[in-house]
Amino acid sequence: MFDPYKVREDFPILKRKINNHPLIYFDNAATSQKPRQVIEAMKEFYERHNANVHRAVHTLSLEATELYEEAHEEVAKFIGAQSIEEIIFVRGTTEAINLVAYSWGLRNLKPEDEVLVTLMEHHSNIVPWEILSKIKGFKVKYADINPDGTLDYESLKEMFTPKVKLVCVTHVSNVTGVINDVKWVTELAHERGALVLVDGAQSVPHMPVNVQDLDCDFLAFSGHKMLGPTGIGVLYAKKEILEKMEPFQGGGEMIREVSFNTKTRRCMISWNTLPWKFEAGTPDIGGAVGLKAAIKYLSALGMENVKAHECDLTDYALKRLKECSRVTVYGPKDAKQKCGIIPFNVEGFNSHDVALILDSYGIMIRSGFHCAQPLHQKFRIPSSARASFYVYNTREEIDRLIEALKEIEESL
Amino acid sequence: MNAKPNLNDYIARIEEACGEERDIIIHLKYERKDEALDKILKRAKMEKNIAGIIFDLTYKGLSIRLYNTGKAIIKKARDENQVQSILAELLL
Numbered sequence: 362m363f364d365p366y367k368v369r370e371d372f373p374i375l376k377r378k379i380n381n382h383p384l385i386y387f388d389n390a391a392t393s394q395k396p397r398q399v400i401e402a403m404k405e406f407y408e409r410h411n412a413n414v415h416r417a418v419h420t421l422s423l424e425a426t427e428l429y430e431e432a433h434e435e436v437a438k439f440i441g442a443q444s445i446e447e448i449i450f451v452r453g454t455t456e457a458i459n460l461v462a463y464s465w466g467l468r469n470l471k472p473e474d475e476v477l478v479t480l481m482e483h484h485s486n487i488v489p490w491e492i493l494s495k496i497k498g499f500k501v502k503y504a505d506i507n508p509d510g511t512l513d514y515e516s517l518k519e520m521f522t523p524k525v526k527l528v529c530v531t532h533v534s535n536v537t538g539v540i541n542d543v544k545w546v547t548e549l550a551h552e553r554g555a556l557v558l559v560d561g562a563q564s565v566p567h568m569p570v571n572v573q574d575l576d577c578d579f580l581a582f583s584g585h586k587m588l589g590p591t592g593i594g595v596l597y598a599k600k601e602i603l604e605k606m607e608p609f610q611g612g613g614e615m616i617r618e619v620s621f622n623t624k625t626r627r628c629m630i631s632w633n634t635l636p637w638k639f640e641a642g643t644p645d646i647g648g649a650v651g652l653k654a655a656i657k658y659l660s661a662l663g664m665e666n667v668k669a670h671e672c673d674l675t676d677y678a679l680k681r682l683k684e685c686s687r688v689t690v691y692g693p694k695d696a697k698q699k700c701g702i703i704p705f706n707v708e709g710f711n712s713h714d715v716a717l718i719l720d721s722y723g724i725m726i727r728s729g730f731h732c733a734q735p736l737h738q739k740f741r742i743p744s745s746a747r748a749s750f751y752v753y754n755t756r757e758e759i760d761r762l763i764e765a766l767k768e769i770e771e772s773l
Numbered sequence: 774m775n776a777k778p779n780l781n782d783y784i785a786r787i788e789e790a791c792g793e794e795r796d797i798i799i800h801l802k803y804e805r806k807d808e809a810l811d812k813i814l815k816r817a818k819m820e821k822n823i824a825g826i827i828f829d830l831t832y833k834g835l836s837i838r839l840y841n842t843g844k845a846i847i848k849k850a851r852d853e854n855q856v857q858s859i860l861a862e863l864l865l
Contacts, residue, residue, distance in 0.1 A: 380842050713790045713798060713846055714838060721826055721842045729791030737793075744792025772823040 382723025390749035453594035457581030472498035532564035537692030538702030593648030671701035701750035806843030
């Protein structure tokens with residue numbers, strides 16, 4: 362049975378006190394804390410196996426290479442990819458999306474084409490497309506959202522002209538926690554000949570995600586939001602698409618051969634096999650080892666259990682927040698429609714005030730736009746406070762959040 | 774001879790907050806926060822004291838919300854230069 366109190370024992374940082382209060386970490390949508398299993402795996406790597414990967418013959422390099430490739434295998438298994446050829450390690454979700462923009466988009470999008478995104482996207486799934494549209498001349502269109510923060514599927518369908526070549530949609534909103542029906546989007550897109558890029562930064566860490574079931578063409582996510590280290594993330598892409606794509610960055614590791622032609626005085630270059638063709642330079646090997654440990658940890662907990670626990674916390678928090686008369690919660694109020702993210706504001710305070718006051722109680726939440734300014738404009742709010750939960754959070758911690766919010770209200 | 778105090782002695786970080794409000798967040802240096810809090814509380818006008826945790830202050834037309842944890846929000850400042858000069862007046 363899933364026991365968050367037992368889980369908490371694995372997270373050294375949760376023993377800290379902040380401003381003389383036990384730390385309550387509710388900023389998980391920004392980054393997660395790390396269990397000692399991840400910390401130890403990385404320590405073990407640097408203390409015993411550290412070397413550069415591939416193309417060396419010595420023992421340490423072989424060990425590092427095996428660990429690095431095993432990390433790809435662990436990721437492939439975790440998201441149901443067909444093989445490690447479909448798993449590219451990058452710095453994080455942002456880099457994964459930029460890889461698709463510059464490696465696929467730069468060569469495949471034409472001035473008459475359209476890229477369809479939604480108004481609830483994180484800036485990292487908006488800005489690369491706006492930048493690229495200025496280079497290539499294609500149009501970026503935005504599917505609307507409903508007043509409750511859910512995706513307006515009709516709006517998306519209406520915007521789906523034959524010119525749309527790519528749909529970029531977040532699986533879970535990083536502001537409201539709304540879960541989008543990505544499977545519906547991929548079916549619609551594929552019927553109409555478009556590819557689908559899914560931002561999985563807020564879904565892969567929190568619920569079972571299977572790329573074959575979703576049938577998405579690209580899936581981007583970050584290691585640091587799923588108990589892993591910062592600096593490592595993943596781009597999943599279908600093998601047949603990756604095979605047709607040109608590399609993102611050039612350098613070592615991603616080439617098979619660079620031969621100098623004495624007649625033309627140019628270098629002839631051939632690419633490495635997948636996925637290494639897209640991993641130029643020395644990769645984040647330690648990060649990959651940490652990510653593998655994080656995935657093993659989550660897999661042992663069971664992603665269905667992780668989802669159920671967060672759903673329970675969200676449901677409990679939404680109910681208890683009703684006791685706070687000056688608190689406005691944004692997004693759907695049904696926990697089943699969302700992952701464990703709750704955006705809110707407190708009347709009489711701006712979001713940064715709320716975050717700073719809660720900080721004085723040892724409660725860490727985020728405030729601002731959360732890199733989703735268009736969504737805040739849609740809600741007509743200047744910013745929001747955001748509490749987001751994970752495997753080590755408990756109902757007791759939510760009780761403390763509510764008590765603190767009530768004290769804030771009373772101070773007015 | 775002691776060096777003349779400067780803002781870096783008291784301020785760890787000044788950041789513009791994300792959001793339409795464009796508030797400026799001040800993080801006081803932990804080891805000198807009590808001294809800094811005393812100085813600010815003496816020089817700015819107290820509008821409201823919320824349980825000794827939060828202090829709503831005004832200074833030269835700007836509203837400042839000061840926290841006993843060593844953080845402050847300055848609202849509607851023109852720019853960072855104005856914040857720097859206000860902080861210099863309050864702390865030095």
